[in-house]
Amino acid sequence: MNCNSCPRKCDIDRDTTLGFCNSPERFRVARAALHFWEEPCISGTKGSGTVFFSGCNLRCVYCQNYEISSENKGVQISDEKLIAVFDNLIAQGAHNINLVNPTHYAPQLARVLSRWHSPVPIVYNTSGYESVKTLRMLDGLVDIYLTDFKYSRPEKAKLYSRASDYPAVAKDALCEMRRQIPTDIFNGDLMQKGVIIRHLILPSNTNSSLEILDYLAEKYADTYLSLMAQYTPCGDLASHPELTRRITPREYNKVVDYALSKGFEKLFLQELTSADKNFIPPFDFTGVM
Numbered sequence: 001m002n003c004n005s006c007p008r009k010c011d012i013d014r015d016t017t018l019g020f021c022n023s024p025e026r027f028r029v030a031r032a033a034l035h036f037w038e039e040p041c042i043s044g045t046k047g048s049g050t051v052f053f054s055g056c057n058l059r060c061v062y063c064q065n066y067e068i069s070s071e072n073k074g075v076q077i078s079d080e081k082l083i084a085v086f087d088n089l090i091a092q093g094a095h096n097i098n099l100v101n102p103t104h105y106a107p108q109l110a111r112v113l114s115r116w117h118s119p120v121p122i123v124y125n126t127s128g129y130e131s132v133k134t135l136r137m138l139d140g141l142v143d144i145y146l147t148d149f150k151y152s153r154p155e156k157a158k159l160y161s162r163a164s165d166y167p168a169v170a171k172d173a174l175c176e177m178r179r180q181i182p183t184d185i186f187n188g189d190l191m192q193k194g195v196i197i198r199h200l201i202l203p204s205n206t207n208s209s210l211e212i213l214d215y216l217a218e219k220y221a222d223t224y225l226s227l228m229a230q231y232t233p234c235g236d237l238a239s240h241p242e243l244t245r246r247i248t249p250r251e252y253n254k255v256v257d258y259a260l261s262k263g264f265e266k267l268f269l270q271e272l273t274s275a276d277k278n279f280i281p282p283f284d285f286t287g288v289m
Contacts, residue, residue, distance in 0.1 A: 021104035023055030032287030049094025130173035152211035226268035
């Protein structure tokens with residue numbers, strides 16, 4: 001069956017042709033390991049069981065994980081091997097199974113999660129560029145949506161991620177995620193079910209961030225919001241000189257102060273020291289080979 005599972009709608013047979021995500025039909029994974037640098041309610045004390053999928057349906061010029069998202073570094077594995085990877089992470093004490101950049105494998109993951117019932121929450125860690133129709137395949141299979149909301153302006157989305165429809169798509173996707181999981185549930189400090197919206201603040205783009213906060217304050221003021229300061233220049237940014245530096249304390253504080261002024265109370269904040277390439281995990285096939 002031809003693939004139209006994401007908003008790109010490439011309509012190609014991924015067994016024989018690669019579409020925009022540059023990914024085959026079978027899972028391609030670059031790393032599976034405990035990760036301690038997600039939001040506290042996800043990482044906890046024992047770590048989040050992250051599984052990094054190769055390929056991507058966006059082309060973010062600043063992507064920290066470009067080695068796997070654009071260059072598609074990874075190992076092809078079967079459904080059975082992926083389940084074994086999940087089981088191994090749980091045996092290591094993972095608080096959850098964290099599917100990182102899973103969008104282009106969503107139907108395949110729905111198939112796996114329908115037959116393998118996880119004893120820990122399933123986290124769907126996504127860019128937000130999702131098809132509502134595909135998200136509905138995951139209804140009841142995903143416990144936590146950890147979703148980006150990157151852009152409010154189509155021209156910025158096109159410039160930085162080759163997806164001018166990102167703002168409209170992300171709004172519809174977020175609505176579906178919240179419909180599926182309307183209530184946030186915790187066990188102590190750990191989220192068991194819920195939605196967390198992430199926004200990565202980009203240098204020289206704080207006005208766009210404020211526009212996003214205006215929208216989220218109107219629609220999702222009671223949803224957890226993570227304002228991320230971790231932007232680190234990566235890749236070839238010669239055509240985007242504004243992105244060749246980290247954000248400043250003034251830029252981050254401007255966005256945080258605005259969020260507080262809009263009444264957000266469920267906020268996760270980051271130290272500016274999080275903008276460090278040392279926090280980017282090595283994609284060395286740990287936990288996959």
